[in-house]
Each structure stands twice: as structure tokens, then as C-alpha cells.
Amino acid sequence: MSTVKGRHRHVDPPPAAAGRPDPSGRPAGDVPELLIRFPPRVRQATWLATQRTREQVLQRLLAPPFLAGTPISQDHRRRGLRQTLDWLADQPGATWQERWNASGAEAAAGTAAWRALVMEWIRSQGIGFAEDSYLHLGGALRTLICADVVRPSLRWLTAPTTVRYLAADMARVRDPESFAELSALIEDGTERSMDKPAPATRMEVLCRIATIMAAKGGGVRDIVVGDCLELLEHISGPGAGNRRKRNNLSFYQALHTLGMFPDDAPSTVRVFRTRGQLPVEELIDRYDIARRPVRDLLVDYLRERQVGLDHSSLRHLAYQLGRLFWKDLELHHPGIEDLRLTPAVAAAWKQRVQVVTTKRGTRPRAGALNCLTVVRAFYLDIAHWATEDPARWGPWVVPCPIRLEESSHAKERQHRKSRMDQRTREQMPVLPVLIATVDQRRRETAERLAAAQQVAQGKEFTSGGQQLRRSVTTRHAGARIWADDPQTGQRRDLTLEEHRGFWTWATVEVLRATGLRIEELTELSHHSFVQYTLPSTGELIPLLHIAPSKTDTERLLVIFPGGGRRPLSDRVPHPRQRRRSPARGRLRPARTRLEPARAAAVPAAAAGREPADHRGRHPRHAQRCPRPVRHHRGKRPAPGLPSP
Secondary structure (H helix, E strand, C coil): CEEEECCEEEECCCCCCCCCCCCCCCCCCCHHHHHHHCCCCCCCCCCCHHHCCHHHHHHHHCCCCCCCCCHHHHHHHHHHHHHHHHHHHCCCCCCHHHHHHHCCCCCCCCHHHHHHHHHHHHHHHCCCCHHHHHHHHHHHHHHHHHCCCCCCCHHHHCCCCCCCCHHHHHHHHCCHHHHHHHHHHHHHHCCCCCCCCCHHHHHHHHHHHHHHHHHHCCCHHHCCHHHHHHHHHHHCCCCCCCHHHHCCCHHHHHHHHCCCCCCCCCCCCHHHHCCCCCCHHHHHHCCCCCCHHHHHHHHHHHHHHHHHCCHHHHHHHHHHHHHHHHHHHHHHCCCCCCCCCCHHHHHHHHHHHCEEEECCEEEECCCHHHHHHHHHHHHHHHHHHCCCCHHHHHHHCCCCCCCCHHHCCHHHHHHHHHHHHHHHHHHHHHHHHHHHHHHHHHHHHHHHHHHHHCCCCCCEEEECCEEEEECCCCCCCCCCCEEECCCCCCEEEHHHHHHHHHHHHHHHHHHHHHCCCHHHHCCCCHHHEEEEECCCCCCEEEEEEECCCCCCCCEEEEECCCCCEEEHHHCCCCHHHCEECCCCCCEECCCCCCCCCCHHHCCCCCCCCCCCCCCCCCHHHHCCCCCCCCCCCCCCCCCCCCCC
């Protein structure tokens, strides 16, 4: 069985099902309490539509509003309805719903599975060609569901490719007014376009609502909070289709906005999906460790480490010790009981942890060395804690199977540095192309937006060789300018295109000229621009203040005329030693007779503030120009970049 733990996928033997929490992301936490407060509707055993005879059902479904759009489609639907009803009539039961439950179709979820049952029955009866009937069965069953003749279960309805186009038929025959209101609501709430909603979002919302109506009956306004919770349990589990579609739970917000739910109902579906921080017991129990004493040891160890770790680090530590280490030993060495590993067992585990096994094969594990370090720290921590609490930790003190040289990061750092340098060498030839492309994109989007602003709505204009028409918006468009492409019919947000074009260019230029990292770039603001006054001449030196990131220190960069930026490692020379660069016209300092000073002497908040002295030196030394601030190792601007 393939299970997903953390960031890696492993192919494991079938685990025991009893007593194991569901790691699939199924809703937990407050959902059971909410189900008590907001119970779902109970599925009825019988109702009027399912009690009708075959002739009554056919008479109703072959009349408006169930008619197909064309005579050929109507003929196919008539043929499919008759064959589907004949198949259900041959099943035991007094109503169509009872016959549906007895047919075995609920266990055969999926388009091909349940249709195979009907085609097999058609072949056995000899009433027609089953292959010709295959395409007609889907529309026939969908019509029976929309007419409330049968009500499949939520599990069957949420299986991938079971029923298609259900929302469109429900909106046409069951509750057209409410579906129209929902469609208008979705259009108003769409952020991608002012007039055209996102098709995927709209259809997914309507399909979820149609699924509840198909399983529980009634219209849109008959849906209760408990029905949404019940559907959430089915679409959140594995095997429910695409993850993006499963996680799209906008149907609840749409129903809540219609005012259908009580005032004490949650206003957002986020409360259904939030689990919060898990206790250490659940972090370990998700891996189904068979040896109970080892499980308790891991829980106690995580509880000791919990004080100094954030929850994300604690969860990753539980994954490394619980899944990558001990669970892997139990799977490959059944009967293992304690932490004392033989040399053969330890060597085999070290080999397995170096690779990630997936359905597609194996690949090297990027964090293998970190896993060895974590396991070694686990053994050493137990040995150290045993001196303080021998009764608790003493029985588990054994020799560590990982030697110090095996967990050394020196070689790994060298390999990482080598990969970084190689990536820089590979990408340097395309740097001029990138710079020219983003600059051209910035100019084109700005010109296109300016051209659209000069014409009225509905008028055509030309920009960059493209013929566009400014969109006519039915609502207030605010500051956004929209345009339609007459050739493709696509609607484009010119304001957003110009916004992205400018900031893409600005991001590339800042990264190229300063050598910042992404996390440092995101911290830049107008407060990052400060200035320093030279004590000797009174000249103002503009500075760019780089806030310290997670692994670096605070830095200051000198902003030179012309937009260039130079780190303080170049230092500010004496005024008589400044000279002009003939190529760019920027100040280039000479490399002689530089005045040493500390970077802490530079004001980092506001202009005119006296620099602080952090070494207790004479005041006249505290006002000298700052010393260079070293770049973090491996984080200097890439060699070959244009000098600012």
C-alpha cells in the first residue's frame, strides 16, 4: 500500500487497520461536535417518485422539462431509459430505490463499473446490442436521479467519473430558480474577472450542491449544514478524485451566503478542515508502531523536545524517528524489540534511508544525512538524560549505531555549494535574455494599458501589433481596465498585466543589482531607505538597509547615483580619492587609504541620528564610515553579474 507521510511517499506492506488514525487529511477535531449540533437529513426509505410504476415514470421523463435538446438525443435517451428501467425492474424490491440498492451498482462506483452491470444484463436477456447501449445509459441514469426516482449514496456520487453533467440537469429540471441565484452569486464573488466567472469554480460549486440534492432529495433550500458536513467527509478521503477539486469547498460559503443556514452555523468551511496542533501521541500513532514500549519511548522523547521546537519541526522530528527509523526497522526486520541494533541491521537501514521508494522507482533522499543526525542525537540524548533520570531512560541506553563521521555535514555542504555554483554557471548565459525579456514585457504592458485608457468602452485599439477591444463592463470596474481579444474571445485584465510586468522587472533588477535573497527582498519597504552624513564633508550617503534573515546578519548597501547599489564592503573613500567611472558615471572608490570603522556605527533608522558606539571607543572614532559587512557564505552575488 502506498502511504504519504510528510514530504515523501513510501510503499509499505498492508498495515493493520484497527486502531490506526486516518492520515488522509479527513476532517477531524470539531466535526463530530458540529454533526451533533447540525445533524444531516436522514435518507428516506421510500417516497412518492420512487413508488411509481414503469409506465408512470416513462410518461413523466419523456415530457418537459426532461426532454433532450434534439430529436436524436431524445431518441437515445428514450432507449436508455427503457433499458435502465427494465434492468432495475428485474432486481428484487418493491420500489425503484430498493431495486437500485439490490442491483449491486452501489459497490461498482465509476462509469465503466456500473455500466458493465447493465450491459451484462442486456447481453444475458438478448434484448439488444449492449455496445450500442453503452453511451445511452449515462444520460438515462442521470435523468432518473434528477427526477428523484433513485437516490444513490454520497460515496457512489463522489467517486470519480461516476455521473457527469449532473449539475446542468439539476439546474434545468429540479430547482432552476435557486441554481440561477447561485450562479449569479458566484459571478459576483469571482475575483478573476468582472463579468465572466471562473468556469472551474462555478461548476465545482454547483456539482457539490447537485450531489447533495441527488443523495438527499429536495431542492437547494432544503440543504442543511449537516448535509455539507456529510459530503465533506466523503470528498476529503482518498480515492475521491483530484485533490484540488476535493479541497474546493466553496459550495458551503455559497449556500451560507444565500441565508439558508441558522445564525449559529459556521460562516466558513475552514472550521471543518482545521485540526490545529496534534499532540505527540497522535504524531507517533499515525505510523502504527507495533512495539508498545518503543512507541512510549518515542512519545516521551518528543515530549522532552517539544519545549524547544515549533510544531512544524516537532512533526518532522516525529516523522524521522517514527517513520523513517523505527517503523522502517519493524517492516524489514520483524520481531525487533529494542534500540540495540546489530551491525548488519544498522548497515541495512542506513542503505535504505539513502533512497526514497515510490511507485515509479527509487531516487536519492535529499535529507538522508539529516535523518542520520536526528537518530544519532536520539541515542545520545537518551544516554545523557539517563544520568539525571536513570529509572526512565537508563534501560534504553545502548551504543549508537551511527558514528560521528557518518553524520558529518562537511561533505554535504561542499556538495551543496558545488550544486549552487553549477546552477549559477548554467543559468548565467540566459541572464541577458531574462533582463531583456522582463524589460520588454514591462514596456509592452505599460503601453497596452495606456492605449486602452485613451479609448472608450467598446472601442478597438492597437498596441504592440495586437488588435484589442476595450471591454464593456456591466458593473463598476473600479481602477481595472479590461480588453477582449477579437480573434480568441479571451478577456484580459490589462491592469493586472501591467502590475505583474512592472513588479517582475523590479524584482529581477533588485536581485541582479544587490544580490539579495528572496526572503530579504520580501522584507524591503520604504523604511529600508536610510541615509548617513559624512562627518568630514556633510555629504549625505543614501543607504539600503537589509533586514537580517534567518541565516544571515544585518547589512547596509550604498545606493550610488544612477540607480546602482554597492555593498559597504567597497567602503566609502576619502572625498579627494573619489573618481568617476567613464562607462556608467557612478562613483567608484579607490582601494587605498580606507578608514576602518564598524558597521554598527552607521545609523539604521533615520537620517541625522548620531551613530551609536558599541565598543566604548572615543566619540570621534564612532562617526567614521562603517566597516564592510561580510556577505553570508554562499550568498554573494553570482560571479559574472553586471557590476552596479
